[in-house]
Amino acid sequence: MxxxxxxxxxxxxxxxxxxxxxxxxxxxxxxxxxxxxxxxxxxxxxxxxxxxxxxxxxxxxxxxxxxxxxxxxxxxxxxxxxxxxxxxxxxxxxxxxxxxxxxxxxxxxxxxxxxxxxxxxxxxxxxxxxxxxxxxxxxxxxxxxxxxxxxxxxxxxxxxxxxxxxxxxxxxxxxxxxxxxxxxxxxxxxxxxxxxxxxxxxxxxxxxxxxxxxxxxxxxxxxxxxxxxxxxxxxxxxxxxxxxxxxxxxxxxxxxxxxxxxxxxxxxxxxxxxxxxxxxxxxxxxxxxxxxxxxxxxxxxxxxxxxxxxxxxxxxxxxxxxxxxxxxxxxxxxxxxxxxxxxxxxxxxxxxxxxxxxxxxxxxxxxxxxxxxxARGPHTKRYTWFGYEGGLNWRRQQPAPVQDAENGVSSAGTEKEKEEAGDDQTRAPSLEGDVREKDEESEDDKGPLSESQTRVPSPTQDVDEEEKGDTREHTTLG
Missing domain, CATH: 1.20.1250.20 (MFS general substrate transporter like domains)
Structure with a gap:
């Protein structure tokens, strides 16, 4: 207010x-x-x-x-x-x-x-x-x-x-x-x-x-x-x-x-x-x-x-x-x-x-x-200049909340919102490279993983979930 x-x-x-x-x-x-x-x-x-x-x-x-x-x-x-x-x-x-x-x-x-x-x-x-x-x-x-x-x-x-x-x-x-x-x-x-x-x-x-x-x-x-x-x-x-x-x-x-x-x-x-x-x-x-x-x-x-x-x-x-x-x-x-x-x-x-x-x-x-x-429709991909690819669906689907194992339910990711909005289906990283650099730093801190530990996380999972997943895998192997 x-x-x-x-x-x-x-x-x-x-x-x-x-x-x-x-x-x-x-x-x-x-x-x-x-x-x-x-x-x-x-x-x-x-x-x-x-x-x-x-x-x-x-x-x-x-x-x-x-x-x-x-x-x-x-x-x-x-x-x-x-x-x-x-x-x-x-x-x-x-x-x-x-x-x-x-x-x-x-x-x-x-x-x-x-x-x-x-x-x-x-x-x-x-x-x-x-x-x-x-x-x-x-x-x-x-x-x-x-x-x-x-x-x-x-x-x-x-x-x-x-x-x-x-x-x-x-x-x-x-x-x-x-x-x-x-x-x-x-x-x-x-x-x-x-x-x-x-x-x-x-x-x-x-x-x-x-x-x-x-x-x-x-x-x-x-x-x-x-x-x-x-x-x-x-x-x-x-x-x-x-x-x-x-x-x-x-x-x-x-x-x-x-x-x-x-x-x-x-x-x-x-x-x-x-x-x-x-x-x-x-x-x-x-x-x-x-x-x-x-x-x-x-x-x-x-x-x-x-x-x-x-x-x-x-x-x-x-x-x-x-x-x-x-x-x-x-x-x-x-x-x-x-x-x-x-x-x-x-x-x-x-x-x-x-x-x-x-x-x-x-x-x-x-x-x-x-x-x-x-000249440019509602579901056109982010870097497409003209056209109507993706149809004319008018209702935006609300992204489902993501379950966080430690903190409960968190809000839905921005990526899903972009897909449903149409124009912004493909998100590019920040022009300043902030996201890319942070990801690289995060990987360096974790160190290399063995083949048994390597997995592809879901796009909607956060860092806490990945760490918990790794812990569960160690327990299973033991």
Whole structure:
């Protein structure tokens, strides 16, 4: 719960400015077109933070990393509340985006702590905090700016980040680094780039995330212009309250997680993408005609996008346990790219051509996502780029628990989970060779075995079982 709440208050930094564009335009004396660059700068900074900061979650202790970047973000927010220069405001917005990446350190941490058959549920809790942060930012900034001033929004944001900092300082354990000793920052980045070029599942997920994030951000950035202009003429309070509709998506998050734990994630991704396509087709047809349409689109977007994102995250976290921060960084960087594209393209298309052209662009983003998903089926082997080998089975079989002779029942192995998930049937060892080196060291410690002792252990047996098996064999021989 603390992970989710902290994610809410920190990711809100990325979205406070969106309902404030009209107020910022008036305060700094610039046009809508000029001030629309602010959300783009924030998202660009977030992308830089995802690329350069979050991979450190595999290299350094995550407690210290989280506390440091939250402190930096909090101090920068003070500058936003105080500055009277648009250029300074834009520069600070960029660096706040860089330092607001701490939720993306928490997501793989939640996946590490959860057992394989509960991983989607754990991820969904943190991601629900992210969605709640989007809604909270829009509601709070819209209402406060309407009745007080936009500067109070950022002053309050500073206080909320301080509360998150204190809560994490008091409760977050000191997790050790995941990378082997001697691994450098350059090697971490190199591994991440190699993953982004060689893992078909990761590349497929990243391309879908680009289209989905562009569509999501485009809708929310241009919603201010849609509702503030003819025929609606609403103020920032009403525009901000549209975020309340997303509460439905947050309430459904536990259902999403439990469902995805039982289904092949690819099928969930496809179904939710079709739902998004239907939603934005509705926007394309009548967003500027009836207020009911923006309401329905907001509801559909929050519900379908949340479930889609959980299913995509579940897929990539199955690839390699030791690389989750880097895998998540690749996925989230693609989201940031999509958000920057959506902010820039959506603003320009809406301001120049209107809401209908804006709807057509969002439909195009949905079609792109669907095309990428359908190019590679649910049970395709890990390093196969296209095709539908393995069929279309939609239900994921839960791996049977393994009986440990000493400790009782242990959770099922990750390898079985990968086989049932489809895309990740063949697991390669860690790119850094951690697994291979550990196995070699273990064999050296045991020493050579005689022919009577040599046996092939079951893939699901742990080290304790092997040692007990060897003891039983000695007893039999005696």
């Amino acid at each position: 603390i992970f989710g709440a902290s994610s809410t208050f920190i990711v809100a930094n990325l979205y406070y400015s969106q309902p404030l564009l009209i107020h910022l335009s008036e305060s700094f004396g610039v046009s809508y077109d000029r001030i629309s660059s602010v959300p783009t700068l924030v998202q660009g900074g977030y992308a830089a933070g995802i690329l350069l900061v979050t991979p450190l979650g595999d290299l350094v202790r995550r407690r210290q990393l989280l506390l440091l970047i939250i402190t930096i973000s909090m101090l920068l927010t003070v500058g936003l509340a105080a500055t009277h220069s648009l250029i300074a405001f834009e520069v600070i917005c960029f660096f706040i985006g860089v330092s607001s990446c701490s939720p993306q350190v928490l997501v793989p941490l939640a996946a590490d702590l959860a057992p394989p058959n509960k991983r989607a549920s754990a991820i969904s809790i943190v991601l629900s905090g992210l969605l709640l942060g989007v809604m909270f930012a829009r509601i709070m900034s819209g209402v406060v700016a309407q009745y007080i001033t936009w500067r109070v929004v950022y002053a309050a944001a500073c206080g909320l980040q301080l509360a998150s900092l204190v809560a994490l300082w008091a409760t977050l354990p000191d997790f050790p680094p995941k990378a082997k000793k001697g691994t450098t920052y350059a090697q971490i980045l190199t591994t991440m780039f190699r993953l982004a070029a060689t893992e078909p599942t990761l590349i497929q997920v990243c391309l879908v995330q680009v289209g989905a994030a562009a569509m999501f951000t485009e809708f929310w950035v241009t919603l201010t212009f849609l509702l503030g202009d003819s025929p609606y003429h609403y103020g920032s309070t009403v525009i901000g309250l549209f975020g309340l509709i997303g509460v439905v998506g947050v309430c459904c998050t536990p259902i999403y997680g439990r469902a995805i734990d039982r289904l092949v994630p690819w099928h969930v991704s496809v179904a939710m993408t079709i739902g998004l396509l239907s939603t934005f087709s509705l926007y394309w047809g009548a967003a500027g005609v009836s207020l009911a349409i923006p309401v329905l689109v907001t509801l559909g977007l929050d519900v379908f996008r949340q479930s889609q994102q959980i299913s995509l995250a579940t897929r990539i976290f199955m690839l390699d346990d030791g690389l989750r921060s880097r895998l998540n960084a690749c996925s989230m960087f693609s989201i940031c790219m999509g958000q920057a594209i959506g902010s820039a393209a959506g603003s320009k298309v809406f301001l120049q051509y209107g809401w209908r052209a804006n709807g057509a662009l969002m439909v195009a983003f949905c079609l792109f996502q669907l095309f990428v998903l359908l």
